[in-house]
Amino acid sequence: MTIKVLAIDDSRTMRSMLEVALTEAGFAVELAEDGVHGLERLGAVDPDVVITDINMPRMDGFGFIDAVRADGARRDMPILVLTTESAETLKDKARKAGATGWIVKPFDESKLIAAIRRVAPRVA
Numbered sequence: 001m002t003i004k005v006l007a008i009d010d011s012r013t014m015r016s017m018l019e020v021a022l023t024e025a026g027f028a029v030e031l032a033e034d035g036v037h038g039l040e041r042l043g044a045v046d047p048d049v050v051i052t053d054i055n056m057p058r059m060d061g062f063g064f065i066d067a068v069r070a071d072g073a074r075r076d077m078p079i080l081v082l083t084t085e086s087a088e089t090l091k092d093k094a095r096k097a098g099a100t101g102w103i104v105k106p107f108d109e110s111k112l113i114a115a116i117r118r119v120a121p122r123v124a
Helices: 012-024 035-045 061-070 088-097 109-119
Strands: 004-008 028-032 049-052 079-083 101-104
Touching: 004 012, 004 035, 012 028, 012 109, 028 035, 035 049, 035 061, 049 061, 049 109, 061 079, 061 088, 079 109, 088 101, 101 109
Parallel strands: 004 028, 004 049, 049 079, 079 101
Antiparallel strands: none
């Protein structure tokens, strides 16, 4: 079964890069422009894994993670943060909010793909 990934980033270029890399790796990819759009897409997409940026308009990645974790049905959904930020305080804030992992941009495709496969729920 194909792993479904919802990638949320306000940069059109980054969304395009993620779409190409993840599609080539065999994942089904859906895209969103910010946290609000990500929440709108979440129900329709029902992803196995979410990748989110932190710094975005309307709703940042922390707000998105908080909203997802507040939904009991999605409490365990893997959420990887993909951002240019590398400060330990922000990583700690993301962990406390419920992020599953943290990857710094620019991303290494093979490491990102490996991280997605590692956190994705096992399909029978």
